[in-house]
Amino acid sequence: MRPEDITRLFVERSNAGDAAGVAALYEEDAVLAYPPGSRTVGRAAIQALWEKVLANRPRFEPEQPLPTLVSGDIALTSTPPRDGAGARAQVVRRQPDGSWQRLLDQPEFVPPTR
Numbered sequence: 001m002r003p004e005d006i007t008r009l010f011v012e013r014s015n016a017g018d019a020a021g022v023a024a025l026y027e028e029d030a031v032l033a034y035p036p037g038s039r040t041v042g043r044a045a046i047q048a049l050w051e052k053v054l055a056n057r058p059r060f061e062p063e064q065p066l067p068t069l070v071s072g073d074i075a076l077t078s079t080p081p082r083d084g085a086g087a088r089a090q091v092v093r094r095q096p097d098g099s100w101q102r103l104l105d106q107p108e109f110v111p112p113t114r
Contacts, residue, residue: 003075003100004065011060023047025102027093031047032105063088069079071081081108 006025013021023046026032040049042096043060063079066087073094078087089105 001098001100003068003070003077006090006092006100006102007065007077007079008062014050014058014060016107017054017057019050021045022050022054026105027048027073027101030105031038032102032107033107051109055087074103 002053010025011021013025023043025048026043028043029041029047030043034040034049040046052079061082063082066078066080069076075092075094076089077092078089080087086109088108089106093103094100094102
C-alpha cells in the first residue's frame with residue numbers, strides 16, 4: 001500500500017520464480033526499459049520477459065529505497081544498485097484500491113553511445 005513496497009514485492013516474487021506476480025506490479029500499459037537499450041511495453045510482454053529471465057533462477061537481493069517523491073497519485077521511487085553504479089528509478093501510480101503499480105521502470109541506466 002506504499003510505493004516503496006513494490007521493490008520488496010519485486011524481489012520476493014522474482015526469487016519465487018513468479019513471473020505473473022512480477023507482471024502484476026505493473027499497470028496494463030506500463031513501459032519497462034529492459035533489456036538495456038530497449039523497451040518492453042505492456043503487462044503481457046513484461047510477464048513474457050520475466051518468464052524468460054526467471055527461467056535461469058537468478059537471485060535478487062533487496063536494495064534500500066531512496067526517499068520517495070509523491071505528488072498526488074504519482075510517485076517516483078528509486079534504489080541505488082548494490083554495485084554502486086547509478087540508480088534504478090520507477091514512476092508508480094496509485095490504483096483505485098489504494099495499491100500502487102509501476103507505470104515506467106528504468107531498472108538500469110545505460111550511458112548514451114556517441
